[in-house]
Amino acid sequence: MxxxxxxxxxxxxxTSPQPWIACSGCGCQRPFRSSGKVRLNANGKRLDAWLVYKCINCDKTWNRTLFERRTVQDLSPSTLEALQHSDPDWVRAQEFDLDGLKRNAKRVEEPxxxxxxxxxxxxxxxxxxxxxxxxxxxxxxxxxxxxxxxxxxxxxxxxxxxxxxxxxxxxxxxxxxxxxxxxxxxxxxxxxxxxxxxxxxxxxxxxxxxx
Structure with missing residues (x-):
């Protein structure tokens, strides 16, 4: 039995990890939270992508670089779709990329x-x-x-x-x-x-x- x-x-x-960044609005280091929104910029046939973060104190924005100068052909159709529509599941995976966050911030707070x-x-x-x-x-x-x-x-x-x-x-x-x-x-x-x-x-x- x-x-x-x-x-x-x-x-x-x-709550996703919060990088501490120098905030121009507060004039000091502050934790920033993800807005869940992706910003895309096309330069000819190449794309730049950022994940937009906001200061938890004053809502000043910080654009965290996801990639730069990537051709559309380098991206899978599903990734491109996720970027264009700020797909919540895809964005959440980027928010928990601790290695990527630590390249931008010396301190990353994990609630x-x-x-x-x-x-x-x-x-x-x-x-x-x-x-x-x-x-x-x-x-x-x-x-x-x-x-x-x-x-x-x-x-x-x-x-x-x-x-x-x-x-x-x-x-x-x-x-x-x-x-x-x-x-x-x-x-x-x-x-x-x-x-x-x-x-x-x-x-x-x-x-x-x-x-």
């Missing part, structure tokens, strides 16, 4: 707020093991122990005690996994077979949405 309760958590950052969507993968009546599969499309600035403590409604010290007792494991494994960010494809297993509040933890693990 299977004794595993399996769930999948899909974690999505609410820790996120939405967690929970779905049941396998339900067992008399389960003792809880397995959580993590799905992360974009990097989220949130430690795994804080995530688990919040979403399972248990303390971080209790999580550490479970780990120390080999009742909490991660795959792929590393000794300090609780102090790092959740990774896409990671699986967390908790042996709760001897825990009196097992059902309450299981209910917290399978709630549809919190955030």
């Amino acid at each position: 299977c004794n595993i309760l399996q769930v999948r958590w899909t974690i999505s950052p609410k 820790p707020d996120a939405t967690i969507w929970k779905e049941m993968v396998q339900e067992a009546r008399h389960w003792g093991l809880l397995e959580i599969e993590i799905s992360v499309e974009f990097p989220v600035n949130l430690r795994l122990d804080r995530l688990l403590a919040s979403e399972l409604a248990i303390s971080r010290s209790r999580l550490q005690a479970l780990k120390d007792g080999a009742k909490l494991k991660a795959h792929p494994d590393r000794s300090d996994f609780l102090r790092h960010r959740p990774k896409d494809g990671m699986r967390i297993t908790l042996d709760l077979s001897e825990v009196v509040d097992r059902q309450a933890i299981g209910e917290a693990a399978t709630n549809r949405e919190r955030g």
Whole structure:
């Protein structure tokens, strides 16, 4: 008989990374947020593209270069369509290009707020093991122990005690996994077979949405 309760958590950052840029309106470094809008400029047969950001304090704009002097033939039809219409999904991928952002700004702020969507993968009546599969499309600035403590409604010290007792494991494994960010494809297993509040933890693990 299977004794595993399996769930999948899909974690999505609410706020995209914010580069700190010298703002001409404020006269100092300020965090800028993406407007979600792409600006295109055609020069003959070549294109320049920018993602427009705004100062969170005064709304002064900053154009983040996506590319320069690219020919239309260099771009796929889907990319060109996305650029022309500021496709939200395509723009979101650019917003989370941390390497690209760090080429423009020495400091990039990553807000820790996120939405967690929970779905049941396998339900067992008399389960003792809880397995959580993590799905992360974009990097989220949130430690795994804080995530688990919040979403399972248990303390971080209790999580550490479970780990120390080999009742909490991660795959792929590393000794300090609780102090790092959740990774896409990671699986967390908790042996709760001897825990009196097992059902309450299981209910917290399978709630549809919190955030």
